[in-house]
Amino acid sequence: MKCKRCTAKATVQLRSHNTAFCKECFIFFFQRNVERSIERDHMFTRDERVLVCVSGGKDSLALWDTLVTLGYQTEGLYLGLGIGEYSSASQRKVEAFATAHQLPLRIVRLEDEGDGLAIPEAAFYTRRQPCAACGTFKRHYFDQAAHDGGFEVLATGHNLDDEAARLLGNVLHWQLPYLAKQQPVLQPGHAKFARKVRPLYRTSEYESATYAFLRRIDYVVDECPNSHGATQLVYKDLLNRLEQAMPGAKLTFVADFLRHAQPLFAAAPDSPKGECTRCGMPAFGELCGYCRLVGEINRRRTPAVAHS
Amino acid sequence: MQIRLEPQGKQLTISGRRRVGDVIRSLGIVAGTVIVIRGDDLLTDDDAVEDADTIELRAVISGGSR
Numbered sequence: 001m002k003c004k005r006c007t008a009k010a011t012v013q014l015r016s017h018n019t020a021f022c023k024e025c026f027i028f029f030f031q032r033n034v035e036r037s038i039e040r041d042h043m044f045t046r047d048e049r050v051l052v053c054v055s056g057g058k059d060s061l062a063l064w065d066t067l068v069t070l071g072y073q074t075e076g077l078y079l080g081l082g083i084g085e086y087s088s089a090s091q092r093k094v095e096a097f098a099t100a101h102q103l104p105l106r107i108v109r110l111e112d113e114g115d116g117l118a119i120p121e122a123a124f125y126t127r128r129q130p131c132a133a134c135g136t137f138k139r140h141y142f143d144q145a146a147h148d149g150g151f152e153v154l155a156t157g158h159n160l161d162d163e164a165a166r167l168l169g170n171v172l173h174w175q176l177p178y179l180a181k182q183q184p185v186l187q188p189g190h191a192k193f194a195r196k197v198r199p200l201y202r203t204s205e206y207e208s209a210t211y212a213f214l215r216r217i218d219y220v221v222d223e224c225p226n227s228h229g230a231t232q233l234v235y236k237d238l239l240n241r242l243e244q245a246m247p248g249a250k251l252t253f254v255a256d257f258l259r260h261a262q263p264l265f266a267a268a269p270d271s272p273k274g275e276c277t278r279c280g281m282p283a284f285g286e287l288c289g290y291c292r293l294v295g296e297i298n299r300r301r302t303p304a305v306a307h308s
Numbered sequence: 309m310q311i312r313l314e315p316q317g318k319q320l321t322i323s324g325r326r327r328v329g330d331v332i333r334s335l336g337i338v339a340g341t342v343i344v345i346r347g348d349d350l351l352t353d354d355d356a357v358e359d360a361d362t363i364e365l366r367a368v369i370s371g372g373s374r
Contacts, residue, residue, distance in 0.1 A: 001352050001353075001354050010352055011349060011350045011351075011352065012350060012352065013352040013353060015339065015340060016340075020352065023350075057370055058368070058370065059370065161369070204340070205368040205369060205370060206340045206341070206343065206368050208368075209343050209366065209368035210343055210350065213343060213345065213350060213366075214350070221314050221315045221366060221367075222315045223315060223370060233369065236369055237338075240338045240340060240341050240369075241338055243339075243340060244338050244339045244340065
């Protein structure tokens with residue numbers, strides 16, 4: 001198999017694009033694709049400061065590496081979720097990457113924040129799956145960090161497979177408000193929000209894993225211990241089987257949704273008008289989603305503490 | 309050849325020269341869900357692997373909210 005760009009021996013085969021590349025040409029292809037997504041969807045410019053949320057996984061580190069290479073102004077944000085050794089290992093990978101590339105990195109650890117609540121505690125006290133609290137906590141601390149640091153843009157490493165799985169889940173349950181918000185660029189609905197962007201939304205997991213390996217990025221290969229049996233993984237499995245039979249199906253699913261269907265759902269975007277009376281971040285009611293969740297946890301854990 | 313599946317940490321042994329694509333299919337792995345690593349290199353489906361080789365099949369699927 002030969003590289004379609006330079007005819008050297010190929011090391012990467014991309015069935016979805018019906019092509020193959022050598023190492024150097026794949027890295028060029030990957031970075032160019034990310035840059036095209038940023039430009040096509042007017043995500044941000046080189047004059048804007050971008051806060052990149054990095055988990056220690058392949059996608060977010062590949063994204064950060066690419067943005068730095070392309071000359072964008074970035075700073076990393078690592079959110080420590082307090083999930084045992086998984087979180088410790090993730091933080092070490094992110095710190096090692098930032099140090100090696102001399103990049104600015106902000107570290108926020110849930111255990112060290114005012115509410116002192118890590119994900120396992122939140123799941124215990126709410127008696128819900130950890131992922132429920134995790135999503136709420138991430139949104140809150142990402143928004144807060146972007147606001148505190150005066151960043152115009154907040155970038156996450158969501159890839160094509162994430163977007164396709166999310167779209168499949170939203171369509172299966174006809175989640176109209178979520179379909180309305182499923183876009184690679186979410187403009188701020190409040191002055192305290194940054195623009196949220198997903199520059200890897202047209203890049204598959206296979207491509208970001210390949211890029212990370214070829215760029216010698218040391219990432220966390222292990223998955224979050226809370227993800228076993230996750231619904232999103234069922235959707236991903238279905239989509240990967242579809243992709244195997246019909247290469248390019250995932251990209252077509254997401255790209256055609258964004259081109260043809262998403263505008264129909266996006267007619268009435270919903271954004272918070274007020275601010276949370278507890279933390280000051282945007283909120284639909286008196287409290288934001290994060291502070292409502294913390295209130296629920298505190299109500300449930302106070303008796304437990306009193307009896308211990 | 310020795311095959312290591314990551315992140316599961318599982319080890320397998322398969323005998324005989326084969327193409328990478330055939331190895332992946334024989335293990336029931338869906339195409340495009342692993343990268344195939346030999347030393348510092350990535351392999352494509354039509355690369356051959358021999359008895360003396362050690363390869364890693366590293367899953368690329370991540371995430372998983374409920």
